Amino acid sequence: xxxxxxxxxxxxxxxxxxxxxxxxxxxxxxxxxxxxxxxxxxxxxxxxxxxxxxxxxxxxxxxxxxxxxxxxxxxxxxxxxxxxxxxxxxxxxxxxxxxxxxxxxxxxxxxxxxxxxxxxxxxxxxxxxxxxxxxxxxxxxxxxxxxxxxxxxxxxxxxxxxxxxxxxxxxxxxxxxxxxxxxxxxxxxxxxxxxxxxxxxxxxxxxxxxxxxxxxxxxxxxxxxxxxxxxxxxxxxxxxxxxxxxxxxxxxxxxxxxxxxxxxxxxxxxxxxxxxxxxxxxxxxxxxxxxxxxxxxxxxxxxxxxxxxxxxxxxxxxxxxxxxxxxxxxxxxxxxxxxxxxxxxxxxxxxxxxxxxxxxxxxxxxxxxxxxxxxxxxxxxxxxxxxxxxxxxxxxxxxxxxxxxxxxxxxxxxxxxxxxxxxxxxxxxxxxxxxxxxxxxxxxxxxxxxxxxxxxxxxxxxxxxxxxxxxxxxxxxxxxxxxxxxxxxxxxxxxxxxxxxx
Numbered sequence: 001x002x003x004x005x006x007x008x009x010x011x012x013x014x015x016x017x018x019x020x021x022x023x024x025x026x027x028x029x030x031x032x033x034x035x036x037x038x039x040x041x042x043x044x045x046x047x048x049x050x051x052x053x054x055x056x057x058x059x060x061x062x063x064x065x066x067x068x069x070x071x072x073x074x075x076x077x078x079x080x081x082x083x084x085x086x087x088x089x090x091x092x093x094x095x096x097x098x099x100x101x102x103x104x105x106x107x108x109x110x111x112x113x114x115x116x117x118x119x120x121x122x123x124x125x126x127x128x129x130x131x132x133x134x135x136x137x138x139x140x141x142x143x144x145x146x147x148x149x150x151x152x153x154x155x156x157x158x159x160x161x162x163x164x165x166x167x168x169x170x171x172x173x174x175x176x177x178x179x180x181x182x183x184x185x186x187x188x189x190x191x192x193x194x195x196x197x198x199x200x201x202x203x204x205x206x207x208x209x210x211x212x213x214x215x216x217x218x219x220x221x222x223x224x225x226x227x228x229x230x231x232x233x234x235x236x237x238x239x240x241x242x243x244x245x246x247x248x249x250x251x252x253x254x255x256x257x258x259x260x261x262x263x264x265x266x267x268x269x270x271x272x273x274x275x276x277x278x279x280x281x282x283x284x285x286x287x288x289x290x291x292x293x294x295x296x297x298x299x300x301x302x303x304x305x306x307x308x309x310x311x312x313x314x315x316x317x318x319x320x321x322x323x324x325x326x327x328x329x330x331x332x333x334x335x336x337x338x339x340x341x342x343x344x345x346x347x348x349x350x351x352x353x354x355x356x357x358x359x360x361x362x363x364x365x366x367x368x369x370x371x372x373x374x375x376x377x378x379x380x381x382x383x384x385x386x387x388x389x390x391x392x393x394x395x396x397x398x399x400x401x402x403x404x405x406x407x408x409x410x411x412x413x414x415x416x417x418x419x420x421x422x423x424x425x426x427x428x429x430x431x432x433x434x435x436x437x438x439x440x441x442x443x444x445x446x447x448x449x450x451x452x453x454x455x456x457x458x459x460x461x462x463x464x465x466x467x468x469x470x471x472x473x474x475x476x477x478x479x480x481x482x483x484x485x486x487x488x489x490x491x492x493x494x495x496x497x498x499x500x501x502x
Contacts, residue, residue: 009163010241016168018251019175021062021238022258023328024229026178028108028296030259031322034223035203035267036291041216044207047264049220054256057221057441058228060433061399062235062252064406067419069239070248071410075340076233079240080402083409090401094233095340097394098333099356101232102152103363104383105333107371109326110147111297115319119312122305127281130305134297144368151323152361155330159338159353163241167331174324175258181321182262186269188314192307195279199271202285204264218448225445226391227259229329231399233336240339249420249430262325269318270300277303296322396446400439407434 011017038046072079077091114137122130137143158170190196229235239248274295278288288299304315334357341352369375370382380388406415412431419427 010243011168011238011246012164013168014246014251016164016172017238017242017246018254018258020167020171020328020332021229021235021251022255023171023175023325024234024238024332025227025255025259025329026175026262026325027227027329028105028322028326029223029227030263031266031270031325032292032296034227034263035270036295037219037223038204038267039202039271039290040211041219042206042208042210042212043202043204045209045212046216046220047204048207049212049217050224051260053221053224053441054228054260056433057438057445058224058230059249059252059256060430060438061225061230061403061442062228062255063249063419063430064403064434064438065230065235065399066239066242066248066252067410067415068402068406069236070242071414071418073240075240075343076236076336077340078343079236080405083405087401087405087409090398090405091233091236093394093398094231094236094402095336097232097390097398098234098336099360100386100390100394102330102333102337102357102360104367104386105326105330106152106155106360106364107144107148107368107383108293109151109323109330110144110149110368112319112323112326113147113151114143115297115301116316116323118301119304119315119319122301123309123312125305127302127305130302131298134301138372140372141369141374144372145365148364148368149361151327152330152357152364155327155334156353156357158327158331159334160350162349163335167335170331171328174328178321178324178328179262181317181324182265182269185314185318185321186265189269189273189276192272192276195276196272198279199273199275200268202275203267203271218444221441222445222449225399225442226395227263228256229332230442231395231397231402232333233398234332236402237336237339238332244421247420249426270295273303274299277306280306392446392449396442396449400442400446403434403439403442407431407436407439 011020034050038050068079068083069076072082074082075091076094077088080087080091080094118130118133118137122133125133158166160166161169225231242248271290274288274290277299278284288302289295290299300318301315304311304318307314334353337356338349338353341347341356342349345352367382367386373381376382410431412428415431416424416427419430
């Protein structure tokens with residue numbers, strides 16, 4: 001027995017599965033991370049490397065995680081146990097990671113709600129007043145928390161609807177809406193005139209391989225890894241809701257294409273607008289933030305505000321689009337935790353969503369207070385703390401472990417027969433990639449992230465601890481997988497006992 005026969009409600013269609021998974025992959029990183037990394041690392045050269053890494057790392061890693069969930073029809077903990085009973089702790093990491101991310105990602109989602117409103121309330125204000133408005137919002141002990149509560153509450157409501165009536169239904173509405181809004185904003189920004197060409201030159205019209213270098217290649221690998229929701233348990237959970245009719249490899253390719261296209265479109269919207277503003281205001285790149293939090297919540301509000309009433313409307317739609325990207329990502333994170341709680345404690349979906357998310361909301365309040373400068377941890381705000389812990393340590397560890405566990409713990413024949421049943425060769429290639437190539441690329445991402453942070457003296461304390469943790473877990477996974485040299489996995493009785501256990 002290689003595939004669990006246990007049935008539970010899942011995605012009603014391949015389209016729903018692809019859109020929900022793409023909604024998970026498309027997030028803030030696509031909008032504020034990918035465009036800037038592209039512009040700063042050789043433009044088109046970065047995109048070419050990104051596409052290559054999407055094939056070697058993203059699509060393979062995503063397919064493997066989906067299959068781990070599909071064969072088990074269960075949460076990440078049970079799914080990993082069904083590969084090897086000793087690997088349940090890796091699945092637990094895959095549940096803990098989403099919880100940590102929810103705690104800070106929801107705060108950023110709340111900021112997008114503020115962005116929609118401030119697009120109109122900031123009309124007619126100068127740059128200083130717009131900046132002061134953001135500062136006042138961040139310093140408030142309750143406004144960011146209120147926006148976070150509303151944002152996370154929306155995600156919980158969607159999750160309470162279940163997979164088909166909640167996640168799938170919302171994704172079929174929100175993802176096309178996101179694309180339409182982004183397309184409209186992009187066309188408007190490309191028609192602004194002054195500075196547009198400079199923005200496109202900065203972004204992608206060049207192919208500078210000298211500017212790319214190893215750092216750019218590593219950045220492309222990291223962007224693929226984080227953008228495609230690897231190491232978060234999401235693709236395991238979503239994969240568990242699929243049946244035989246869904247082609248996992250084809251779905252992974254489609255998700256990757258959607259994710260990359262939206263990231264590219266975001267750059268075509270952001271940089272023409274930003275450089276137009278810089279041209280008109282007489283500013284340089286050094287005067288404005290072109291990446292991350294500064295780009296999203298400081299530079300872009302100034303850009304749209306400078307364009308008058310039309311700019312305010314475009315800005316509101318832009319932040320609505322960003323909010324959609326954020327909510328679809330958070331929904332997938334909440335589902336991982338909810339699914340585990342449902343199957344572990346045998347409680348209703350509503351209760352399983354509300355209880356852990358209430359705890360997450362409490363933690364999120366402290367994150368928002370920390371971001372506003374009210375307190376810090378190891379001299380860093382909690383958002384940065386959680387972000388570095390998850391991105392630098394836990395996600396690479398989890399993705400590496402799942403890939404190695406699947407590659408060495410699942411028969412090559414099983415993968416060949418089930419990844420793409422009509423084309424066994426695809427599954428065979430995925431199996432070999434999961435054994436040798438993809439884990440190596442994940443390790444490069446992890447090591448580069450740790451080295452980069454240490455060299456910049458960022459979050460020194462827990463990054464060093466993370467490096468030790470990374471090495472320890474990598475060794476544990478290696479020896480755990482070696483326990484099953486016959487590569488047969490669990491038998492039917494063991495699978496049944498594990499399912500009853502959880």
